[in-house]
Amino acid sequence: MATRVRDASAVRAGCNRLELDEPVECEVKLFSQTVSGLAVQLRDWRYPVVFDLKTGEPKFDNYQGNWGKQKELDQVLQAYAVEKTKLEARRKGYAVTERPLRDGNIQLSIQLGA
Secondary structure: OOOOOOOHHHHHHHHHHOOOOOOEEEEEEOOOOEEEEEEEOOOOOOOOEEEOOOOOOEEOOOHHHOOOOHHHHHHHHHHHHHHHHHHHHHHOOEEEEEEEOOOOOEEEEEEEOO
């Protein structure tokens, strides 16, 4: 399943969850291209990941893992998905609880009534 990143509030909440710096809307020079969007600087990554909120696509250059580990981007995408789900569920009046699983995944339970 591919995660499309389109909600700046959920990106900010995901970054906060992972204790990353606040994302910044800007233009970023990656190694071979310049991109615009919401930039998130991951730990130990040479260049930030830039999310195009219109297309939902991340733009990045981690030089096949040499300039940043894919696992760290996967954690950001997971945090985004969790926070986006929580925001939407609460907006619709649902209560949300989460439980971390041993394998690193997160189980969300959504119930009617907050």
